[in-house]
Amino acid sequence: MKEPKLTPLIKQYQDIKKQYPDCILFFRLGDFYEMFGEDARISSKILNIALTSRQGYPMCGVPHHASIPYIEKLIRKGLKVAICEQLEDPKKSKGLVKRDVVRVITPGTVIEENILDGKTNNFIGSVYFENEKSCGFVYGDISTGELYLTEEYEDGFNFIMNEISSLSLREIIVNDRGYELLKGKFENVYLRLTDFSELEGKEKLKEILGVENLIGYELEDKNLSLKAFNAFYRYLIETQKREITNIVRINFYRKNDRLYLDDISIKNLEILKNVYDGSKRGTLIDVLDKTKTNMGARLLRKWLLAPLIDVKKIKERQEKVLFFYSNRDILERTRDILDDILDLERIVSKVSFGSANAKDLVSLKRSLKKVKELKQILPEFNINSLDDVYDLLDSSIVENPPASLNEGGIIKEDYDERVKRLNQEVEEAKKWLLNLEERERKRTGIQSLKVGYNSVFGYYIEVTKPNLKLVPSDYIRKQTLVNSERFITPELKEKESIILSANERRNALEYEIFVSIREKVKERVKEILELSNTISEIDVYSTFAFVSLEYNYTKPEVDDGDLIEIIEGRHPVVERNVRFTPNDTLIDRNENQILIITGPNMAGKSVYIKQVALIVIMAQIGSFVPAEKARIGVVDRIFTRIGAGEDISRGLSTFMVEMTEVANILNNATEKSLIIMDEVGRGTSTFDGISIAWACVEYLNKIPLKPRVLFATHFFELTELQELLNGVKNYNVSVREYKGKIIFLHKIVEGATDKSYGIHVASLSGIPKEVLERAKEILRELEEEGRRKVQREKPEQLDFFLKEEVIKEKIKRIDINNITPIEAINILAELKKDIEK
Template identity: 40%
Template sequence: MALSPMMQQYLQIKEENPDCLILFRLGDFYELFFDDAKTVSRELELTLTGRACGLEERAPMCGVPFHSADSYIPKLVERGHKVAICEQMEDPAEAKGLVRREVVRIITPGTIDIAGSTENDENIFIASVFATKTQVGIAYGDITTGELACMHLEYRHNLDSLISELVKIAPKEIVYDESSLPENVLAALQDPQVQTYLNPVDSSYYRKALCEKTLMNQFGASSLISLDLDGRTDLVLASGSLLLYLGDTQKQRMEQFKHLDIRESSNYMQLDRSTLRNLELLETIYDKNKEGSLLGVLDHTHTAMGGRLLKRFIKEPLNNQAQINARLEAVDAVVNHPLERNNLVAGLREIYDFERLSARVASGRANGKDLVALKNTLGALPEIRNTLEDLASSALLAEIRDSIDDFDDLYQMIAESIVEEPPFIITEGNLIRPGYSSELDDLKESIRDAKEWIAGLEQSERERTGIKTIKVGFNKVFGYYLDVSKSFSDKVPENYIRKQTLVNNERYITPELKEKESLVLSAEAKINALEYDIFRKIRTSIEPYIGSLQKASASVALLDVLVSFGDVATANGYVRPEVDDSSLIEIEEGRHPAVEQMIGSGMFVSNNTAMDTEQESLLLITGPNMSGKSTYMRQTAIIVLMAQMGSFVPCRRARIGVCDRVFTRIGASDNLASGQSTFFIEMSELANILRNATRRSLIILDEIGRGTSTFDGLSIAWATAEYLASDDHRVRTMFATHYHELTVLEEQLPAVHNLSVSVSEDGSNVVFLHRIIDGPASKSYGIHVAKIAGIPKAIRQSASRKLKELEAQSAPMPATTQISFFDSEIAPEPERVSEEPLPYENVLKEIRGMDINSLTPIQALVRLQEIQNEIKDIDEDSEE
């Protein structure tokens, strides 16, 4: 037995798209067969049926109505499936033989463009990665908004920068050439923190000549020079391959991509994934909520575009002083003009997501409701422009005003053509306003009498027959019919022709009803086809405006963020920071924006911060747990970030010398999946900081060396502090530690300054005041913290006895002790000039032979004291 022609057609399409679920259009349904049907039945919990296919056994089949497919497809894509939409390319009624069918679109996690399939303020980025052994090119785009960007990364030691960028971009899908991608780059893409759908594609997408041609065709350029891509092979291959892949899967040119943004890392502060997480910029660490994060504080945006842009601002603060101050000047104008700010808010609330609306028009997927939303948005723009006239003292706000074109003619065209409440489906009529097309109006007029006759048939038949329950109905199988309950069967007139029998009803037709039906349905088919044709022409006529619409939508998004900053500043009492190119970070009465909101206004204890690479660049902070050290350090970093993204900040006064990067090393957890311990992760993050920090960076270190033995940890912490505070480095650093031994560094290194958290003691009661003061902490109060945490009393009493015993045995470290763990390599010994032993040879020999790992911390400090005394004796003998 042979497969039926239709099933052969299906299997051929499946063979051409083996990694896709094929939604095969059959009339009013999308059907799936064989393994695809089993998969969809399982994933969507739909009934699995069967269909004759020419073989002895029926083919497994599962389907969904075509008009509701948009509610099913996102669920399949979210579960990692690619979906191919296979449509009928001709009218079955007119086709000769088998209906021609083709795949018109392939939907993947990075190309889903279905209303309601994602959060409005979330980008749906798809990325392409090309890499060599030393550099990476990344291109990423969002087909739903028309955003397209690329960037170049170089790597030497590891791929932390690549992972961090991918975490910030958060692409839903990454395409790459598996055959040419270096193994370490592939491992970076597979990092659990990236969390994306990896899609290896054919190497043909990465042919250089094809990528170059694709880019020039996309942007109407005659060479790569005008695109600023000449000689930048990694960017050409990443960007070109992405456009090629999107063209192949979407079966059309990507007209929504009007511009390629080449992102230079020097323009933005570089935030690695640890900093994004540790500072809780977008979500809280433990419950992944927006509330409690910096985003939760700052997001007073009113448009979807503004919400997306705000997230980008948070992930990419500026490095350019002039650009930062331009934003701050705009926020200042918004804050100081409350009436205008309220007017802008009112206007922004009328704005739909016309960044996505424009992209849907460009891709040919906009429906009637999209065009009405676009029209309503355009109607709100003039008032926004007028309000901005009163805020033109800000150069940035004036630039925003000037970038919003006059779209009055486009507004009028849509208003005159599309009805106010159009249906979702654009092929079933009721789209076009009366008076827009005389041909359409004539067609509708031609069946008006027949439709009125049908509309009045129910009442006239009730009066004529005396059957009070007669109803006129319609379905696609039988057309119009008269429904009569069986209890009135004896009153049915002779001219009624029985068409269908139900349990309690009979359905009839009459010759006159069928005549009117034929007239109406024939005309309605023509009307629907004509309305669809008119609608497509209207949609096409909008395409020349796409570039201007995208420019205006980008400006409205920026305005929305700036207004949001103004609202937040006004509501929370934030101030404008002074941002310059100095090496200072000076904050008076700084507050943590998220913590302040959670505990209530007026309850937060504010603190000062003063750092300067020319003077005190390393703040060494000691004090007990739960006293506020971490909050103090985090709030300093967040205030710096807020200032450089152009926001007012929570303090009384702030002066911020621009930071190129903010690094954080706060806490850690085991990565069991990759066999990495807490201490290994801690050391990896520290290594990344020490390799990449510059004199313009800000480093937040919350405990270093706590994951290993005390002496090892103290050594690492000491060496780290010494390195960062040395004259060769002087990186602005906040270093919280429980190693009180480090506090002697203040006397040894001019860049180190001791801070601690004040504590109030009243007998056995201890109160943490959360106030940062000068000087080192006198105690750690660990046992008191254990009490707060609920450790049983008996264990605390035992710990207190042991603490007193250890303190009595310990020898305090003299303040004059000079220890250096700074040198990474031991200097070579000088050549001997005589056979006499060197003065310190015995001491050095003893140190080399010492088993450090077998010493307790107390023993180590005591032995260090003894060694120091031996050296003093040798020095005194030498002087004699």
């Protein structure tokens, strides 16, 4: 591109742009944000706006008052938008207006309400990978002021992959190593490569928390997370261009303090999104989320992603739910009040960022008023209703202030004497003006004389043409219209300037007072955020109670034992849509360690095994569960292998995905894990499939960890395992034939399925008798063959028929015409070894 001659404006633009090379610079020019050069080319395409040029520079622009949707589009693409404002009033400044960037908006640092979804957090993360195994990780939401830190030393990469997808991170600050590891792994997750070498994180954290050391927060020697925090904080400062004062809720967590749900399980169990269209319909969160506030909705989501494993804590939550459950009247009133409490966290973040206007503070005040009511009906929740903040706001800010902070009308007169005096001055002058019309009509005798106002001339006196001869000599002509003329008088101008200057002074004063009130509120940010914690918890507890009453859930017994016993359990989502048949479950780490569930298609196998996992999750977040009765021995990980999904993005076939997931389960199961496996081995040929499924069950039964397993399968062969292995139990989902039709009873009963059932079903379908007879014959043969092959005494030799295949293959490969006797003997020896192995 040829260098255009630089005007001072373009020079100013370039100087600023140089400091923000990786951002789209929104350069404020009057009422527009303009983009130039490459920025303009990129943005005009994404935003679908016209590309023009200014002095040879490509240029495009968006109106400043409607810029939000444009900014949103750009950051959705992962771009950063640097907002460059005019820092002085162009009317008052001589020459070039001073400009600078006031904030950089990125996908993870948005605070604009119109862009954010109220019910989900907008987290930004920072990860420092020391190597593939160890890393420090931080994530936070600047629109709600919460921050979480953790470290991982064994499984760093997988852990971070999981966190990124379950937290829906869009933007992550990474070091070189992290960049290498995470690059290309996700679509729509934007990595920001940064230098992590400085270590001031610790000092910064101490300062924010106001503590001498970080021991109380378990962070004293967590150097990896402190490094991640350091880069995180620096990025926030760089983008927000001010101190971040609302991040005061800081938590250190460990992967193992909670029921660890990996992203595969979150997906398979349809906790947040369904597998059909990715929406919330038909998910666990959809059933449970009857919260009244956005804060509550966000908390519920967090709880669902991190159920507890500490029995004491689970019981504490249950107690709170029970309180609302058994006090319906209080429950209803609580929910009514919560309806009127706004998103305190996001109001507070605006207060911290200095972007809250008077309407925001009035919202805060109204919410605090509701909090007072809540406190009255819920004395046991120790609500700090911050009455003094309420009083401050109530005494100072009018009920319906304008959105603009520069036009006055914000501060209550009685709050400040000066405002009152200025208002009086204005009022008096206005009264004088009001009477002026009457007075002048009398004085001049012009009955149609009018006093008016316009923005160009200010106040004037208007006289129609026929009456011009009556105009007195002190009138000064200002403007001539078709039918009339407008005049001013010195006195009129004097009063006008009183009004204007008093108005102006009052507006400035009100602004100043407002800012000082906002500062006072800002000093209380920490307490307001604590209050919002309390409110969100109350919202979630009462929601659990509400849902339990509505859907007939019961409080589960939760303990540290191995037993999961569910009487008349239901699938929380499926039962919302069909008449549901409840089912019992009994699983432990002894006699009932592995449940093999068989049954024809559509019988309800998959629903059943998922229902157990969902009930466990619900119990461990403190909710009641869809069952007559339940006892849950706490689970620390839920593994799922469900459904036939391919992962085209990672280039894995259906079967490869299945096997990778199975491998993950076998390698990482713990003694407190619950494993849900649906049709493992279906993705390949029958014999391979059966062998793999068989070997998995054997392995899970053999290892001393003895994790609890629910295994749904079409392979009836697996039901033989019950007799071979201690701890394996057969169940099937019963169906019944009635008047020539099959009725799905959806009832889980002990024992294996009747194997001839498939052909039985076929016989009902009109298939010729001859074909059916032949099918039965084949079935008998296959069954006998199967029995011969699977040797009961030595079940570990199931790979027998695999071995047979291997040996056959080796013999086939021998090229009889081209083999030396020595080679022949070697092969023979190898084959013999194969057989004896």
